[in-house]
Amino acid sequence: MIRKIVYGVFILIIIAAIAIFMSNYKFGVDKMDVGKYYLDNTVPQTGAANVVTSVTLFYRGFDTLGEVTVLFTAALGVAVLYFMGENKRKQKLQESNFVTKIGTRVVFPFILLTGAYIFMHGHLTPGGGFQGGALIATGFLLLYLAYEETSIDRKKFYLVEGLGGLTYVIIGLLGFFMKGSFLANVLPNGTLFDLLSGGIMLPIYIGVGLKVGSELSNIIDDLMCEVKCEEAGGEE
């Protein structure tokens, strides 16, 4: 009982503190200097129509490079957990139905196209490299679900993944040597709303999109192998 009273008093104190703290702020007034700075300066400084992309790639590009590394580490961890030794895919899974197979054939190219569209227009429309890459990986997931004999060529996917990451670092180094700071904008800004605008954002997001897509596809391959390997082991 006394514990409940203590908790109640504690919650009341927190609510009162928040209320007093928030009453100092007025609604509808610019509170954040940072946000205002981005909104005012994105278009003249970067030439990107999408402010969010300009923040993630232009103002905080180094941070995004760290995010890419985090994703790479996650994929590596999954691979180490599930893909030790050879790929022992023996057991055939239950065959998927006719509609899924035919539909996958129709939809799969459009999924890849949409993914590529999203990561190439990251500086113009909502989306970007991570979202487009995830969409591409869902296309491969659909292939795995429809055709149980699907197996992506892991070496090529690793190559694409490495090249995508390398693009990012090379562009960063170009900025370092030409403009004096890592990931500085070395390309012209172009006109607003053009595909070839926004400086280094377009090549970086193409690299990130390919990298994320191949990485997530590799994770899917690992997980599918795990399912199938377990079933094969259970039957032996």
Next chain:
Amino acid sequence: MGINVIIGYTLMFIGAFFFLLSAIGLLRLPDLYTRMQAATKSTTLGAISSIIGIGLMKEDILIKSIILATFIILTAPISGSALIRAGYKVKSPMTDKTVVDKFKEKEGE
């Protein structure tokens, strides 16, 4: 108010009506298979007519809305059939009133 706006509102009303029907069906129908009917068929029709209706009201997005409707037609049957097949394979129970099971008949051949 042009004729396209009137047709657009009518289509949107039809779409909303089918969404309402599928919501009622999800609540009222007895087992997985009949609920999947409500969740896939009528929502597909509702989404298509709402999207086409919006496209008719604003001409500049008409082509986009037609493409969207095409993709809904393409993808909704795939997901619906895959889900219902998975439900059948894990032996989700049928309602007592079920009279025919074509899938079983075909497998038994």
